[in-house]
Amino acid sequence: MVVLVMRVRTVALCVFLAAPAGTAADVTITRSQDPVKVIHVSAERFAFTPSEITVDKGTVIEFHLTSEDTDHGFRIIDTDVNVRIPKRRRGETVVKYTADTAGRFIIECTRPCGAGHTAMRATLVVK
């Protein structure tokens, strides 16, 4: 199940070039009482940060997607998540996804962004 919200946050846009919160190389989220887990993903030619996200099965993930340069795509293969990430300081895309199927899911950029576009991928691991 996917819920998509586009937000333009004037104040939040002040973080130009700043490291987004929680941008470790790999992120592991354990299911808790919280109904939604917020995960910030930063896109930049030609990588997503974090590049691997691990959650427990059943976790409702709220992805907050921003770009450090041009607009990118964010598609989780074999799911119905397929959204556009706006350009740097042009807001963020928020998309919810319920990780109700265990497995490894590939996340790929779907908007052409340059020489490394085809390899711009990340992984969502649902345990």
Place this chain on the structure above:
Amino acid sequence: MSRLHSFALWKSLCLLAIAVPAQAQAREGVPTLSGYMEVHLNKEEDLPTEADLHRFVLMVGHSFSDRIKFWSEIEVEHAFVEVEGGEETGEVAIEQAFVDLMLHRRFNLRTGMVLVPVGIINERHEPPTFNGVERTMVDTVIVPTTWRDVGVGAFGELGRGFSYRTYAVPGLDATGFSAEEGIAGGRQQGGRADTSDPAVTARLEYRQAGLTAGASLWRGGAGFGLVRLDIETPGVTVSSLDARYRRGRHEVRGQWSLVNISGAADLNRALQIHTGLNPNIASRLLGAYAELATRVTPDSWSDEVVVFGRYEKFDTQNKMPADYQPLQQFQRSAWVAGATYYPDPDVAFKFDFVRERNESGVVRAPWKLNLGVGWWF
């Protein structure tokens, strides 16, 4: 290529642009089109001011499936190609045309015309991604961007922020090396490339919260053009370290690149016998730069102005083989200062001033003033 042929090429590019959906969200089975352009106004001391459509680049991609991807880049440099006095005025080139076979996060295959993964600019040269109207001199005469060749290799993510790319590619042609531009003239660029002296190239990259750091290597032979000159095959090793770090409105980036050429003395002697001229090729070339940049516009503005300063050292005569003296006018450095205005993150209006210096007491290095606009779509 004649103007007629250039016109035919432009016509083909325009038809391609019409046929392929621009910046389409990639859908399976539907090719995508993107690209970038750069227009420059260059003034160099004692030379006329030049207006130049430096690069017109179209990129076509296609996703055969989630596992098989295609990417390509065709470029026209300096607006058209014509032969004047035996020299070409521009360039039409395929800079990328490869197929990726996505197998696993850690291991995927790539083959076709690939970019050599050395330094920052060679793989990431869209105009809005770097400061300065022209690419750095380190990425011009030390690492000869855009450096590409037909190759086969692997790439993938290693976890914890690490990724890699590695390819086998044809080697260089040492008969094209020079004192001024190093190994740039030795690139085969994927056109009927001689594979007698193969090379390997690799890059290990690390990304973490605003930091991107990379270590790159290219190592191979360069002697296939010298088989009748009875010398040992020259070998070339290019080593490079680079890093970019962003925090808040500030960015710092730097690169250090070293080129070692083995057998440079024999190479110089052989080429002198063959051509009558001593090419004075060095056994070591050294390039490095450091750049500081900061956004000066308020956070509340969507338009951005970034000012920057850069110091570069680009010495293509850094170490000479025995019995050869360096040409000091090619032991160069430069201070570069300028600004970039982004009305959109994909559109960059640029200005910079370059004060170049060299070690020569005779040949004076010129100053340069550059204006330009570059965009990505």
